[in-house]
Amino acid sequence: MTYILPKFRHPALPKNKLGYTIKEYEGALSTLCAGCGHDSISAAIVHACFDLNIEPHRVAKLSGIGCSSKTPTYFLGNSHGFNSVHGRMPSVATGANLANRDLIYLGVSGDGDTASIGMGQFVHVIRRNLNITYIVMNNGCYGLTKGQDSATADEGSKNKAGSVNHFHAIDLAGLALELGAGFVAQSFSGDKTQLIPLIKAAIQHRGFAFINVVSPCVTFNNNVGSTKSYDYVRQHVEATSTIDFVPIHEEIVASYEQGSNLNIKMHHGEDILLHKLAQDWDPQNRLSAANALLKARAKGEILTGLIYIEQDSNDLHDILNTSNEPLNGLSKQVLCPPNEALEAINAAFR
């Protein structure tokens, strides 16, 4: 009987620049159902942080409620974490980010947590352009309460019990695009070669970065007729491009045919190298990106990959003109001005 993760690791595991192996980025053993797509996304996050040489203590992972929101326990066990109230992760993340702008914020949510109970929070955090990577593990159902259809279940999709969903699905990527998000991507939990570079790019993006990841629920939504099953997604995935994330000071080695390449410089100097597969699509043009999404939807396809990116956007700190120093680095005097300061302000109004 094992709910016990063995301590031993492969003796020849590669080390990153910090001297850490992948083990230092792992979390506790997952208690999700065997084969859950969410576990693959957790593994992708682990790999992305390992590859980016991120010190685990510099990451704060935040989540709401649901299967997806349980996953922060299963990755980055040496990082900060906050499992918040249902749908309220953006508020907690906003508070944390305003207090300490130096951490890397990773928000993990599900389709219920984001598209139903937390919709209000979701749209506003996009609007405010909080510097966070917001990942939705989207399985189209409420797996924790036995698989009822969620707000992202596609119209006509059949659940495990055989009943058909009659409601129109909320397209989270389209919504993020509409509300002005500076980084919008879609992916599939079963495709790590695409998901890992996307997460890396999202983490390095300054401002709100959104990734909607279709993640099959093996227990309640992996049946024939479901549009979020492993088989269906694999058959209907349409990638915008292949993506390579190239860190600073590293040579770009991938070579593609002329004309289909796109090299996007990130805020900190990294490159995203795209090899375009979709026609009539410009990832740096919001209209073109929205168009591509709508076209794919009309064809019954799931558009994956980087959909939209705007390299230079003002994040919440820029907009509010906040302190450059995290609050924990400021002295008590600066944080709590004396009574005289208040008096001076009040006097100014007299």
Place this chain on the structure above:
Amino acid sequence: MKPTDISNPEYFHKVVDCQYACPAHTPVPEYIRLIAAERYTDAYMINWVSNVFPGVLGRTCDRPCEPACRRGRIEEEPVAICRLKRVAADFKGSVKELMPDIPTQKNGKKIALIGGGPASLTVARDLAPLGYEIHLFDEQIRGGGMMRSQIPAFRLPETVLNEEVDYILDMGIHTHFKHYVSSLKELLDQDYDAIFVGTGAPRGRDLPNLPGRQEGAANIHIGIEWLASVAFEHTQKIGKKVIVLGGGNTAMDCCRTSRRLGGEEVKVLVRSPFAEMKASPWEKEDALHEDIPIIDNHVPKSFVVEEGKLKGVMFEKVSPVYDEKGKRQLLPTGEPLVFVEADDVLIAIGQENTFPWIERNIGLTFDKWEMPEVNAVSYQSTIPKVFFGGDAAFGPKNVITAVAHGHQAAVSIDLFCNGLDVLTQRLAPTTNLVSQKMGIHEWSYDSPITTDLRFLVPQADKKLTLSNRKKEVELGFDVQTAFKEAQRCLNCDVQTVFNTSSCIECDACMDICPTSCITFTNNGEEEDLRTRLSAPALNLTQDLYVSDVLKTGRVMVKDEDVCLHCGLCSERCPTAAWDMQKYLYNVTKAGHSCSK
């Protein structure tokens, strides 16, 4: 790469590193689990069937299994397989009634076994239950061969040896002790249907040309002859200052025996560097523990004899020099010769085969090294009814190899006596592959991996052991320690079996595998594939398990190297594409081939 053919019995056998490395292919993890379950008798019988002398081997085996043990690749030390075997022997209940019945009605075939060592006794054990009339010849007063004459009693108590030799002799074997067979031709002329030669490698190497060898002869002894003479109690004493020449296990037995027979200043001097000595590391440790210095890089030049009395040995200091190919040469350092005082010298520099009793004109072919021509599969010589095994077949090895030879020779003899072909009609091993699933997270074996390091075997007090030649030094594990040591076993025989058609490629197994063994990727040539896995597969002695093509066009590749057999891949698999299945591999013994 082509998909792995798991129906080939050798594929999963190779994954069970210990069993694969064992010459007799004893199902090691199987009996270790039984020890953990306190089923010592059953554990003993698995050993007895496979290696015939569990009690003896549990103390003295060369343990080829331990360097092969997977545990040694994931942490510092392998499982103490050998000493666990002894636990089975120490704590077993009555086993006599579990042993095969000996038919009173014989099958009419008569077999002669020459030499009473492990190889011959194994042949006897395998053939007696089939109804053969077996005659065993040995020049000594009791059976056991080198296990009796060369392994000192402080490592192998006589009671243990007697018990296991007697299990076999009690099968109605006709023993002819104190009977030196001086002519093979004579035996061939008698009515034996087959003859097995298990006479070992009985001649110890000497240094006949070293000056002073003749003059000092009274105090210069050949190691294995001296050990035999101690074992049979012809020799009771040795001088206070003793030099042992040589660096193998016999040298270690010689020096430690000397300490018990009055040797106060016993030294081992060896030509090669300490690290390259032939002796097993643990035997060197035991010698050092008994205050015996091992002085390496010393080559004997002459025996110093004054007034007819041995005074010591003159040595030349050398240092090892290696050429590009790593070949070693021992070159003199040019320092003055070193004189080491000694009352007695034991020469333990190797042993060789000798067959003075086999006539060279009876059709038995010898090669240029004066070794008989023996088939490596059937152990048959150029006289069809004469078979060889143990050290007599291919030169000095060890007990477990002799047992393995004995089993195979017995198969051949049985085939031969039934008029069947000894090469083409041998049967494949028996194998069995059974799922161990008991529930969603439950297996019929202990899948959690302990982090305990190897436990040390306690030893008796040195004062006591050095004063009594027969007092066993190692005390063996108690049952509590045995349990903990047994739990270190990774159950490598519980195989990860992959079913391509059920896999939905959710990656769960790849994500959970603690030792990064599993990868889903595009297929390629092995060399290329080994570099593209979750962790590089650098150990080329370990296979890659490759699936058929999956739905996405990729394949599953598992590097067997450091798999913990923890079962997590299988537990995290939603479709049971992975299953943990216990693989039992048994070498087919004599008898099965003729039963219809």
